[in-house]
Amino acid sequence: xxxxxxxxxxxxxxxxxxxxxxxxxxxxxxxxxxxxxxxxxxxxxxxxxxxxxxxxxxxxxxxxxxxxxxxxxxxxxxxxxxxxxxxxxxxxxxxxxxxxxxxxxxxxxxxxxxxxxxxxxxxxxxxxxxxxxxxxxxxxxxxxxxxxxxxxxxxxxxxxxxxxxxxxxxxxxxxxxxxxxxxxxxxxxxxxxxxxxxxxxxxxxxxxxxxxxxxxxxxxxxxxxxxxxxxxxxxxxxxxxxxxxxxxxxxxxxxxxxxxxxxxxxxxxxxxxxxxxxxxxxxxxxxxxxxxxxxxxxxxxxxxxxxxxxxxxxxxxxxxxxxxxxxxxxxxxxxxxxxxxxxxxxxxxxxxxxxxxxxxxxxxxxxxxxxxxxxxxxxxxxxxxxxxxxxxxxxxxxxxxxxxxxxxxxxxxxxxxxxxxxxxxxxxxxxxxxxxxxxxxxxxxxxxxxxxxxxxxxxxxxxxxxxxxxxxxxxxxxxxxxxxxxxxxxxxxxxxxxxxxxxxxxxxxxxxxxxxxxxxxxxxxxxxxxxxxxxxxxxxxxxxxxxxxxxxxxxxxxxxxxxxxxxxxxxxxxxxxxxxxxxxxxxxxxxxxxxxxxxxxxxxxxxxxxxxxxxxxxxxxxxxxxxxxxxxxxxxxxxxxxxxxxxxxxxxxxxxxxxxxxxxxxxxxxxxxxxxxxxxxxxxxxxxxxxxxxxxxxxxxxxxxxxxxxxxxxxxxxxxxxxxxxxxxxxx
Amino acid sequence: xxxxxxxxxxxxxxxxxxxxxxxxxxxxxxxxxxxxxxxxxxxxxxxxxxxxxxxxxxxxxxxxxxxxxxxxxxxxxxxxxxxxxxxxxxxxxxxxxxxxxxxxxxxxxxxxxxxxxxxxxxxxxxxxxxxxxxxxxxxxxxxxxxxxxxxxxxxxxxxxxxxxxxxxxxxxxxxxxxxxxxxxxxxxxxxxxxxxxxxxxxxxxxxxxxxxxxxxxxxxxxxxxxxxxxxx
Numbered sequence: 001x002x003x004x005x006x007x008x009x010x011x012x013x014x015x016x017x018x019x020x021x022x023x024x025x026x027x028x029x030x031x032x033x034x035x036x037x038x039x040x041x042x043x044x045x046x047x048x049x050x051x052x053x054x055x056x057x058x059x060x061x062x063x064x065x066x067x068x069x070x071x072x073x074x075x076x077x078x079x080x081x082x083x084x085x086x087x088x089x090x091x092x093x094x095x096x097x098x099x100x101x102x103x104x105x106x107x108x109x110x111x112x113x114x115x116x117x118x119x120x121x122x123x124x125x126x127x128x129x130x131x132x133x134x135x136x137x138x139x140x141x142x143x144x145x146x147x148x149x150x151x152x153x154x155x156x157x158x159x160x161x162x163x164x165x166x167x168x169x170x171x172x173x174x175x176x177x178x179x180x181x182x183x184x185x186x187x188x189x190x191x192x193x194x195x196x197x198x199x200x201x202x203x204x205x206x207x208x209x210x211x212x213x214x215x216x217x218x219x220x221x222x223x224x225x226x227x228x229x230x231x232x233x234x235x236x237x238x239x240x241x242x243x244x245x246x247x248x249x250x251x252x253x254x255x256x257x258x259x260x261x262x263x264x265x266x267x268x269x270x271x272x273x274x275x276x277x278x279x280x281x282x283x284x285x286x287x288x289x290x291x292x293x294x295x296x297x298x299x300x301x302x303x304x305x306x307x308x309x310x311x312x313x314x315x316x317x318x319x320x321x322x323x324x325x326x327x328x329x330x331x332x333x334x335x336x337x338x339x340x341x342x343x344x345x346x347x348x349x350x351x352x353x354x355x356x357x358x359x360x361x362x363x364x365x366x367x368x369x370x371x372x373x374x375x376x377x378x379x380x381x382x383x384x385x386x387x388x389x390x391x392x393x394x395x396x397x398x399x400x401x402x403x404x405x406x407x408x409x410x411x412x413x414x415x416x417x418x419x420x421x422x423x424x425x426x427x428x429x430x431x432x433x434x435x436x437x438x439x440x441x442x443x444x445x446x447x448x449x450x451x452x453x454x455x456x457x458x459x460x461x462x463x464x465x466x467x468x469x470x471x472x473x474x475x476x477x478x479x480x481x482x483x484x485x486x487x488x489x490x491x492x493x494x495x496x497x498x499x500x501x502x503x504x505x506x507x508x509x510x511x512x513x514x515x516x517x518x519x520x521x522x523x524x525x526x527x528x529x530x531x532x533x534x535x536x537x538x539x540x541x542x543x544x545x546x547x548x549x550x551x552x553x554x555x556x557x558x559x560x561x562x563x564x565x566x567x568x569x570x571x572x573x574x575x576x577x578x579x580x581x582x583x584x585x586x587x588x589x590x591x592x593x594x595x596x597x598x599x600x601x602x603x604x605x606x607x608x609x610x611x612x613x614x615x616x617x618x619x620x621x622x623x624x625x626x627x628x629x630x631x632x633x634x635x636x637x638x639x640x641x642x643x644x645x646x647x648x649x650x651x652x653x654x655x656x657x658x659x660x661x662x663x664x665x666x667x668x669x670x671x672x673x674x675x676x677x678x679x680x681x682x683x684x685x686x687x688x689x690x691x692x693x694x695x696x697x698x699x700x701x702x703x704x705x706x707x708x709x710x711x712x713x714x715x716x717x718x719x720x721x722x723x724x725x726x727x728x729x730x731x732x
Numbered sequence: 733x734x735x736x737x738x739x740x741x742x743x744x745x746x747x748x749x750x751x752x753x754x755x756x757x758x759x760x761x762x763x764x765x766x767x768x769x770x771x772x773x774x775x776x777x778x779x780x781x782x783x784x785x786x787x788x789x790x791x792x793x794x795x796x797x798x799x800x801x802x803x804x805x806x807x808x809x810x811x812x813x814x815x816x817x818x819x820x821x822x823x824x825x826x827x828x829x830x831x832x833x834x835x836x837x838x839x840x841x842x843x844x845x846x847x848x849x850x851x852x853x854x855x856x857x858x859x860x861x862x863x864x865x866x867x868x869x870x871x872x873x874x875x876x877x878x879x880x881x882x883x884x885x886x887x888x889x890x891x892x893x894x895x896x897x898x899x900x901x902x903x904x905x906x907x908x909x910x911x912x913x914x915x916x917x918x919x920x921x922x923x924x925x926x927x928x929x930x931x932x933x934x935x936x937x938x939x940x941x942x943x944x945x946x947x948x949x950x951x952x953x954x955x956x957x958x959x960x961x962x963x964x
Contacts, residue, residue, distance in 0.1 A: 144841070144842075147842050148842075151783070151842060151844075151873070151875075152742070152744075152783040152786060152787070153744070154744020154745070154782060154783075236786070237783070237786065238741070238742050238783060238785060238786025238787075238788070239786075241741075241742055241744065241783075241786075242741055242742075329741070330741070413845075416844075417843055417844050417845050418841055418842045418843070418844070419842075419844060420842075420844045420873045421844055422844065422871055422873060422935070422938050422944075423744055423745060423748065423781075423873065424747075424748065425748045425751055425752065425937070425938065425941075425944060427944070428943055428944065428945075430945070439943060554943065
């Protein structure tokens with residue numbers, strides 16, 4: 001081979017030598033392309049695998065851990081939930097509508113590839129400074145894209161989060177999560193089992209869109225991005241709706257041996273992974289692949305990321321039945337290959353072999369890098385900070401009002417009202433509070449879900465910040481009364497070849513592992529997104545955590561809004577003198593600094609169990625997680641949602657700024673009827689949780705007095721700030 | 733009564749409508765595939781919400797050519813009750829079973845939220861259990877729900893008391909600002925001349941069970957049930 005062709009496939013010289021060593025010959029161009037995508041970070045996790053091994057993946061409820069299209073967790077009564085989260089950051093940076101839309105489409109296919117009917121999606125979004133026109137354009141495009149896909153296919157988008165920070169100016173984050181229901185005894189896998197079985201490609205035709213998308217995801221963004229638009233796929237939710245219905249129909253009729261979504265690296269990744277998992281070989285006959293246009297080269301067919309396609313392994317005798325069902329839905333279902341003995345992945349065109357590589361070379365022999373890691377200077381420097389700004393602010397009522405109208409704390413209605421969050425008739429707790437809650441068919445149970453990340457805290461302290469993110473997502477599920485069961489994640493970082501970025505990644509995965517273990521929420525899968533940089537500027541590291549939980553009795557669910565006058569408000573958990581890494585400090589100073597609040601994971605776990613017990617006992621009227629913005633913001637949110645004020649007076653040893661706006665971890669605001677006061681306090685004591693009585697619900701004001709510092713603001717003023725802001729801030 | 737929910741490719745509220753009928757009035761509706769060209773004489777037919785054919789063209793513009801639509805027209809003529817919700821309403825307009833058109837929301841964005849509706853007439857088999865001018869909370873979820881009609885059609889609708897629902901504010905005011913999508917005269921739903929075909933953008937099936945946050949949609953199905961003589 002002349003030149004250094006491996007470079008154009010994003011392979012290093014050393015990696016090429018390893019390929020030569022494995023193959024005992026020079027690979028041809030097509031074979032090299034296969035290695036290029038399968039060994040990319042996106043498909044092969046070569047930079048992350050060494051650390052992903054640290055994550056706890058087993059638990060009593062886990063039916064399927066990492067490695068399949070999605071994780072699966074048992075819900076009892078023969079029912080299970082399949083769920084996964086994935087990033088679509090780079091495509092969304094370049095073409096926000098299609099980038100976000102196809103992110104949703106891809107994660108939905110991952111879920112139905114397990115044999116599950118998708119029932120809900122969530123989205124975790126991060127954008128740059130909202131005052132920049134580019135940020136607003138991205139926000140509009142991404143939200144419209146998520147809605148365009150989810151609304152059309154009829155899967156409700158029930159929750160999510162959005163965060164704005166200049167570190168995302170050049171590289172937004174779009175993480176989509178999907179959940180689906182399936183029978184716990186009928187989990188389908190992406191395995192090419194059964195020699196001689198037919199490999200069928202179903203759904204859309206293959207075109208040139210998204211060719212090399214996986215490699216593109218494994219590079220940094222730069223100024224020539226517009227040229228990369230052909231790397232972005234185009235979504236067709238209508239096609240996917242038909243594909244979903246047809247697939248569920250053939251699954252119902254037991255016609256399927258294995259199935260696999262075509263996502264990153266398209267036909268290559270799907271077929272190689274299916275063969276690899278089963279330990280079999282697989283042959284593709286490219287002339288049989290239905291094409292959208294003529295003249296596609298074999299490598300283009302193999303690397304196309306055209307959407308809405310799925311690969312099936314079907315027993316030969318059942319192929320006609322499968323074709324008939326797809327025909328009913330006006331869809332193509334074409335045998336394009338066969339499961340073979342020997343373990344080779346072979347690509348043929350009109351009988352001629354174009355590539356032949358043992359599948360295990362592509363899946364098992366991916367080089368694993370535990371890269372150089374170095375603590376960045378900022379880590380120690382930013383801990384030493386002047387945190388007096390909040391306490392120096394004279395009018396806390398004014399500060400609260402301004403915070404509630406700020407990009408990171410104002411109502412997300414502008415976003416979620418563009419999503420159909422009700423279709424399917426299962427959404428019991430809608431977006432706007434903490435976690436979402438779905439009812440389960442023919443059951444009194446509920447499924448709670450939340451996604452969370454905390455970019456600022458992870459940046460300042462990756463270990464602690466990642467653990468905070470897990471705790472926060474778990475608490476958002478627990479405040480509905482549900483027990484957190486398991487989690488999925490999306491790990492968004494900069495370039496792993498930079499030792500300081502790799503240090504962030506290493507520390508964050510340590511923190512994630514620790515928190516998942518302590519909170520008994522094993523990791524059932526996830527996704528790593530590196531190279532989130534533009535022109536050398538990395539994003540704030542952001543592990544996004546999606547937690548699912550089970551509520552045994554839907555009628556005992558808790559929501560965040562204040563319910564009735566005369567109810568008593570309490571704070572569960574402890575407020576400390578912790579002003580570092582807070583939204584309020586950032587709002588006032590523009591600086592992310594100070595020590596990240598401490599985190600007692602044992603305490604958070606107790607808090608989760610206490611909430612579950614209090615909900616089951618019917619002792620609470622409302623529960624709301626206290627996080628970004630601190631206690632004052634949490635109280636205002638519950639008051640606004642319930643259209644009821646609060647009069648509270650309490651005291652403590654910390655400064656008023658910390659009491660109102662500090663972000664101490666593991667705190668929840670609850671309200672209860674006066675009659676339940678004694679049993680409530682009794683349960684808190686049993687779980688050894690500190691509890692502070694705040695005051696009484698009612699009236700039209702938020703009237704708070706901590707020591708002698710007061711906040712008195714009318715709900716009308718807060719309402720205007722909270723509900724109207726995002727649409728105004730985001731106006732094009 | 734015999735009920736059917738029509739399934740177009742891309743319908744996504746078909747199962748919801750079926751489930752809601754079962755939950756509210758205990759009726760098990762048949763799901764009817766859009767390629768059917770002969771239907772039994774159903775008493776009640778729902779064209780559900782969704783994105784028929786992806787709605788990549790004008791909403792409902794392709795679905796109206798589905799074979800089943802001739803049968804829907806036949807049943808409407810025969811006096812069966814026909815309800816079009818959201819995309820179903822769009823299809824009824826495209827099929828000329830109701831007058832007017834639905835345009836893109838005036839804010840150009842998709843909107844999913846609970847809205848207030850004022851019942852404009854109790855004189856129909858769908859609205860007979862609501863008091864005239866009572867206020868309901870029912871969700872909308874659409875990108876193209878801004879109702880429009882020619883001045884002549886609009887006048888007729890009003891003269892013949894065929895505006896079934898209008899959007900309202902929380903205090904019951906009905907004006908242009910009350911319509912989240914810019915609908916002319918805040919119109920949310922209309923009836924045909926014989927009052928047996930109703931099209932509306934809001935989704936009554938979505939707030940018909942307490943767990944989902946409200947039951948204001950329920951009397952619509954109960955009224956249909958009553959009009960059709962119950963389960964007989």
